[in-house]
Amino acid sequence: MxxxxxxxxxxxxxxxEATLERLDDRVIDAHEQISTGRQTDSHGYAALNLPERTDPEAIRQAVDRFAxxxxxxxxxxxxxxxxxxxxARALGGSPESYFLDNVDPARIRRLLDRLPLEQTVIHAVSKSGTTAETLSNxxxxxxxxxxxxxxWRDRTIVTTGSEGNLRQLADRHDLPALDVPSGVPGRYAVLSAVGLVPAALQGHDIEAILRGGSDIATGLTGSLFESPAYAYGAVSYALAQRGAQANAVVPYAESLETxxxxxxxxxxxxxxxxxxxxxxxxALGATDQHSQLQLYRAGPRDKLVTMIRPRERPDVEIPETDLDGLSYLGGATLGELLDAEFxxxxxxxxxxxxxxVRIEIDRVDERSLGRLLYGIEAACVLYGELANIETFTQPAVEWSKRAARGLLGGGEFSEAEQVADKTTLVVSDSSSQ
Amino acid sequence: MxxxxxxxxxxxxxxxEATLERLDDRVIDAHEQISTGRQTDSHGYAALNLPERTDPEAIRQAVDRFAxxxxxxxxxxxxxxxxxxxxARALGGSPESYFLDNVDPARIRRLLDRLPLEQTVIHAVSKSGTTAETLSNxxxxxxxxxxxxxxWRDRTIVTTGSEGNLRQLADRHDLPALDVPSGVPGRYAVLSAVGLVPAALQGHDIEAILRGGSDIATGLTGSLFESPAYAYGAVSYALAQRGAQANAVVPYAESLETxxxxxxxxxxxxxxxxxxxxxxxxALGATDQHSQLQLYRAGPRDKLVTMIRPRERPDVEIPETDLDGLSYLGGATLGELLDAEFxxxxxxxxxxxxxxVRIEIDRVDERSLGRLLYGIEAACVLYGELANIETFTQPAVEWSKRAARGLLGGGEFSEAEQVADKTTLVVSDSSSQ
Structure with missing residues (x-):
């Protein structure tokens, strides 16, 4: 990377460069914090130990029966x-991988109608084992x-924490079950069973994904000038301090859209x-040049644009053409066109x-992907240290969870009552009345 | 709507409300501008005449041969x-609709490998008829x-402007060809052949889509309190003036993700x-509550959140369950869960x-979709008037088009030379060297 x-x-x-050199003194301190957190497996920091902690063999064994x-x-x-x-999106492959990651009646119905269910594996994932959307689906x-x-017991594998409904279900019915590692917030769990089960089912080299994570972990020193992950985190932070409140993430490869x-x-x-x-x-390159670039170049000066690309990719040649003014395209490849646009x-x-900022990986394969994922996680953790915030919590999402539960009759929650108090000022088109 | x-x-x-009443005086003036622009079919404003101008019969005739x-x-x-x-995403249906809207070698190869090409219609769309990405694909x-x-001449339909490579191709080979209406920027062209050809091929009621547009057009008065489109445009503008530099657009229906x-x-x-x-x-509801909501609720006060939902949708019941603490879900529907989360x-x-701001449409069907699309266009045009900017141009994207063309040997462009002058400061992980 x-x-x-x-x-x-x-x-x-x-x-x-002078700014960055001064900032590098704080990166040293932040790195100390991160190292200590990793050594003590503290909440959140434990995520950065996943490349060593995750047991790919256990994942392979759990999915073996679904050949x-x-x-x-x-x-x-x-x-x-x-x-x-x-x-799944990056590496592709078969069996095809689907995600029920929303509650949408039309979506679930369409998916269940088209899948060969007797040949389908269900991977149910919830750290708490009680997530309303996931359990409903x-x-x-x-x-x-x-x-x-x-x-269903023959077609289900569960990844969950040590307790909760999914764990009970797995225990009761002897389902293959893998652990959401403790101390790892969901958004940092990609390099555990949470992220790796579908890849293992597809026969991808999950060891290489973990090795990619280790590559970056090993290279985390106390200097932003030595570690690409820290360089990215520190520069993002420094730019945010100077007005880049937004960060447009633009991979130039459709396989990196997700x-x-x-x-x-x-x-x-x-x-x-x-x-x-x-x-x-x-965002997505090159498509969003035709959508967002006008704003990025000429709108408010409140953005960093993070451009990501693989240095190698499979390619397709553009055929020669006698169309007026387009002969320059003939003989070039789509990859060259995409790189030229980048x-x-x-x-x-x-x-x-x-x-x-430009982030380059070698190619979209297991190892490079492991590097990219771990690198961005480390960058984010460093940013959190520099900004002096609690990187590993998400307290603001609890309010609406309680309100929704209350609205559905799942208990008494004061938040649910506030929903009814909403201020309204409605403007309608007459045709819809 | x-x-x-x-x-x-x-x-x-x-x-x-006092702010909005003051702002409404400016909405009257802006509406005058917009009305005049529509009457004279001026550049850009012409887009708001599409519900009346677009000829659905011509579109049907052009696609009839591809039954x-x-x-x-x-x-x-x-x-x-x-x-x-x-x-296509909103209404679904068959034949399946695909989009080559990027230059990505892996994507085009995979798509061409899996499609039954002898039963596939190619719809080539470019206003200028010379867009490098589109012509290459x-x-x-x-x-x-x-x-x-x-x-290929039996399988191709073209939608393009009055000149350019695609028009020449259509003339030379007698291809079915439809017009990108003049005076309509691409991003405002959905209610023309540009947006309607695939829907017509799928047998959707394109007349109803246009009628939905007319519903909103008819209701555009000079007051934000009378027109939902103007209400949305005016409030978005007023909030941006007061610090809402970003606008998160969150449909609560997967069919509205695109x-x-x-x-x-x-x-x-x-x-x-x-x-x-x-x-x-x-963004996408409810999924992004588990991704972005933390930031929207507790991050910088620089955002408006636009929440969109259909009032009716097909639904799926959640089965009864004896799992601890989840009985409240049983007997409810996924739609109710989604609405509770909204x-x-x-x-x-x-x-x-x-x-x-909450935007509600009746359901995700042709007419409501026409209303939504036209409504947001009218809101955007009003915002542009209030902000006193040139809504219908996109000058900042030209630079990189010229540079890319120059890099590919398509002519002498000074922009291409600047690419080589890029300042670099590279940080690498040692493993990738």
């Missing part, structure tokens, strides 16, 4: 789905299996608290005096 | 794809058809200029003193 922060130097907002599988459905939400979805899937005469979603959760839930936090904006967009931001 | 702006009153940032179709591939990028993709698709012994992308292009390219413009952030999230933003 390479990080090029050259285009954050001297832009507006921007940093100077005859045509589809995998991961039932989970937020951190229980995004890591696995990122890996799981109950519906379980019923669909039963209605087709399939024993990675941008994973990134957005990590960044938003870790750093968005105490009235501060850099807002992640997920370089051009980066330069166009520089020409407009706007900061960007 | 209903807009409830109640939760933007008195929040931080927020507006008061035996199993798949539709729209080749376009930005505004040439997002509108059609929004409709089209040349590759055309070659793939030819290699399989299929006459709508958020379409919205993001419309908002970013129209309003992101002259150093101002509200940054759209695309209400809870909205109330949780209010409780945290953060603004949100």
């Amino acid at each position: 390479n990080i090029d922060i050259g285009n954050a130097l001297g832009t507006t907002p921007g940093v100077t 005859d599988t045509e589809a995998i459905v991961t039932v989970g939400i937020g951190g229980s789905a995004l890591g696995a979805a990122t890996i 799981f109950l519906i899937v379980k019923q669909a299996l039963t209605q087709q005469g399939i024993d 990675f941008a979603e994973w990134y957005a959760q990590l960044w938003a839930e870790s750093l968005g608290k105490d009235g501060i936090g850099q807002t992640p904006i997920r 370089d051009a967009t980066e330069a166009s931001l520089e020409a407009a005096d706007r900061p960007s | 209903n807009i409830d702006i109640g939760n933007a009153l008195g929040t931080t940032p927020g507006v008061t 035996d179709t199993e798949a539709i591939v729209t080749v376009g990028i930005g505004g040439s794809a997002l509108g059609a993709a929004t409709i 089209f040349l590759i698709v055309k070659q793939a058809l030819t290699q399989q012994g299929i006459d 709508f958020a992308e379409w919205y993001a292009q419309l908002w970013a390219e129209s309003l992101g200029k002259d150093g101002i413009g509200q940054t759209p952030i695309r 209400d809870a999230t909205e109330a949780s933003l209010e409780a945290a003193d953060r603004p949100s």
Whole structure:
């Protein structure tokens, strides 16, 4: 993994090398904190030990019985789905991997209608084992299996914490069950069974994913000039301090589109608290040049653009053409076109005096993906240290969970009563009245 | 379409009813501008005449010959794809609709490998007829058809402007060809052939989509208190003036996920200029409560959250369960759970003193979708008038287009030379060297 922060130097907002050298003194301290947290396996910091702690053999054993599988459905939400979805989208492969990571009646019905359920593995993931969305979806899937005469216990694997409904279910029915590691917030759990089960079912080299994480872990020193993860975290922090309140994450590879979603959760839930936090904006290159670039180049000076690309990719040649003015495309490849657009967009931001950072991985394979995921996690943890916030909590999401539960009759919650008090000022079109 | 702006009153940032009444004087003037622009079919404003101008019969005639179709591939990028993709995702249906809206070698190869090309319609869309990404993809698709012994001319329909390569191609080979209406920027073209061809191929009621647009057009008066579109545009503008630099667009329906992308292009390219413009952030409910809500509730006070939902949807019951503490879910439906989460999230933003706006449509069908699309366009145009910017241009994206063309040997462009001058400061992990 390479990080090029050259285009954050001297832009507006921007940093100077002198700024970064001063900041590096704080990176040393932050690194001490992180190292201590890792050594004591403290809450959150424990996530950075996953490359060594996760047992790929246990995952392989748990999924071995599902060799005859045509589809995998991961039932989970937020951190229980995004890591696995990122890996599935990046590496592709078969059996096809699906995600029920929302509550949407139309979506679940369509998915259950089209899947060969007797050849489908259900991977139910919830750290608490009680997440309403996940358990609701799981109950519906379980019923669909039963209605087709399939024993759901033969098709289900569970990844969960040490207690809760999913753990009880696994114990009661002797389901294959893997652990959500303790001390690891969901959004940092990709390098555990939470993220790796579908990849293992697809026969991907999950050891190489973990090895990629170790590569970056080993290289975490106390200097941003030596570690690409820290360089990225420190520069993002420094730019946010100087006005880059938003961070547009733009992978130039469709296989990394879900990675941008994973990134957005990590960044938003870790750093968005105490009235501060850099807002992640997920995007996709080159497509979003035709959608968002106008704003990034000419809108408010409140953004960092993070551009990500693999240095190698499979390629497709553009056929020769006699169409007027298009002969320059013939003989080039789509990959060359995409790289030219990447370089051009980066330069166009520089020409407009706007900061960007370039992240390059070797290619979209297991090891590079492990590096990228771990690298961004370490960057986020460093940012949290520098910003002096509690990186590993997410207190602000509890309110609406209690309110929703109260609204559904799941107990007395004062939050539910406040829903009824909503101020309204409605404007309607007459046709819909 | 209903807009409830109640939760933007008195929040931080927020507006008061007195603010809105003052602002309404400016809405009257802006509406005059818009009306004049529509009457004279001026550049951009012409888009708001599409519900009356677009001829659905011409679209039906052009697609009639493709009755035996199993798949539709729209080749376009930005505004040439997002509108059609929004409709396709919202309404679903068959034949399946695909989009080559990026240059990505892995993506195009996988798509061409899996499609039954002899039963596939290619819809090539480019206003200029020369867009490098679109023409490159089209040349590759055309070659793939030819290699399989299929006459590409029998499988291709073109939507383009009055000149350019695609128009020449259509003229030379007598292809069915539809017009990108003149005076309509790509991002405002959804209610023309650009957005409607795939829907027509799927047998959707494109007349009803246009009628939905007309419903809103008819209701555009000079007051934000009478038109939901103007209410939304005016409140978004007023909140941006008071610090809501970002606008998170959160549909609570997976079928509207692409709508958020379409919205993001419309908002970013129209309003992101002259150093101002509200940054759209695309999201998805309820999933992103487990990803972004922490930031929206507890991060910087720089956001408006736009929550969108259909009032009716097909539903799925959650089975009864004896799992501890989950009995409250049994007998409820997924739709009720989703609605409870919507209400809870909205109330949780209010409780945290953060603004949100609620947009409700009747259901995700043709007419409601037409209303929603036209309503957001009208809101965006009003915002542009209030902000006094050139809503219908996108000058900042040209730089990188010229640079990319230069890099690929398509001519002499000074921008391409600047790419080589990029400042670099690279930090690598040792393992990747």
